[in-house]
Amino acid sequence: MATDDELDEGQLVLGDLLNHVLDKGVVISGHVTISIADIDLVALDLRLLLSSVQTALARGSGSPARRLGGKRE
Amino acid sequence: MTTWLYCLLSPPRPDLLPAGATGLGGTPVRLLATGGIEAWVSSVAARVDADLEGARTHNQVVEVAMSTGRTPLPARFGQRFADDAACLADIARRHAALDAALHRVDGAVEMGVLLVGASASPMARSERPDVAATATSQPGHRYLETLRARAADDERWRAQVVEQLLAVDESVRALVRASSPAEVGHGRVAGSMAHLVTGQGVSAYRTAAARASLAPGFRVVVVGPRAPYSFCAVEEDVGTILAT
Numbered sequence: 456m457a458t459d460d461e462l463d464e465g466q467l468v469l470g471d472l473l474n475h476v477l478d479k480g481v482v483i484s485g486h487v488t489i490s491i492a493d494i495d496l497v498a499l500d501l502r503l504l505l506s507s508v509q510t511a512l513a514r515g516s517g518s519p520a521r522r523l524g525g526k527r528e
Numbered sequence: 529m530t531t532w533l534y535c536l537l538s539p540p541r542p543d544l545l546p547a548g549a550t551g552l553g554g555t556p557v558r559l560l561a562t563g564g565i566e567a568w569v570s571s572v573a574a575r576v577d578a579d580l581e582g583a584r585t586h587n588q589v590v591e592v593a594m595s596t597g598r599t600p601l602p603a604r605f606g607q608r609f610a611d612d613a614a615c616l617a618d619i620a621r622r623h624a625a626l627d628a629a630l631h632r633v634d635g636a637v638e639m640g641v642l643l644v645g646a647s648a649s650p651m652a653r654s655e656r657p658d659v660a661a662t663a664t665s666q667p668g669h670r671y672l673e674t675l676r677a678r679a680a681d682d683e684r685w686r687a688q689v690v691e692q693l694l695a696v697d698e699s700v701r702a703l704v705r706a707s708s709p710a711e712v713g714h715g716r717v718a719g720s721m722a723h724l725v726t727g728q729g730v731s732a733y734r735t736a737a738a739r740a741s742l743a744p745g746f747r748v749v750v751v752g753p754r755a756p757y758s759f760c761a762v763e764e765d766v767g768t769i770l771a772t
Contacts, residue, residue, distance in 0.1 A: 468642070473583050478604070479602075479757035479758050479760065480601075480602040480603050481603055481626070481629065483533065483607060483622060483626070
């Protein structure tokens with residue numbers, strides 16, 4: 456039987472994996488629609504890179520305002 | 529129907545796609561190829577919910593691609609194209625950058641460490657910092673002092689977390705091809721870091737990461753091997769939308 460520590464680590468690993476799938480990975484182009492419960496939260500026609508603020512700040516340089524570009528659909 | 533992208537590989541090996549491989553909604557995974565790059569895709573409905581099951585399925589397809597013995601460049605969840613031709617056209621347009629990224633991760637897997645701290649970060653804790661020493665009778669002043677004290681606490685916490693992650697990085701450095709930037713969290717995971725490791729180095733990585741000298745109250749959870757999600761940056765002249 457799994458211990459509490461093992462269950463806890465399993466949750467941490469699952470959370471980290473989801474973070475990777477949703478916030479990392481290569482972005483090519485195309486159309487991205489992120490929906491939850493049949494509600495479209497974000498719809499983008501990409502010639503753009505979609506990123507969370509935290510990721511953009513970690514990878515980028517300068518202020519977020521300078522990196523804003525493109526147009527939201 | 530639209531074309532959903534799971535990952536890219538090189539060189540194309542259509543013979544390695546397992547029979548019966550399925551993606552989102554149980555749709556069959558298909559291969560597209562252009563210019564020596566293979567794309568794993570499936571035809572999905574125009575609307576796909578970003579739920580846990582969908583994210584898991586997306587990653588499972590990427591893991592199947594890994595099991596072919598090549599290193600896939602995993603696509604971020606959510607990339608759909610009007611049809612196969614549109615997908616191929618976008619790959620062809622960015623071919624040079626994608627080819628370089630595929631070569632960068634070739635023969636490697638991503639390993640990572642999650643730093644688990646004994647206590648949450650100051651920004652994640654609900655209690656207010658102790659500002660008795662700086663409090664005055666002016667509520668506005670007191671409020672700003674509270675914010676400043678909390679920000680200072682958080683800054684110290686972040687520095688401590690980064691210091692632990694750099695200790696792990698130092699411990700595994702001889703085994704890795706590349707390191708991701710250290711990321712500081714605010715929940716149970718105090719911070720994380722990913723490394724690009726050759727397939728043969730996974731066992732040694734686990735040992736080295738576990739041996740890192742950490743401050744009391746911290747421990748690491750080693751994750752992987754997985755597809756190199758953290759090493760897919762493709763330098764292109766694209767704008768950035770910051771989504772919160």
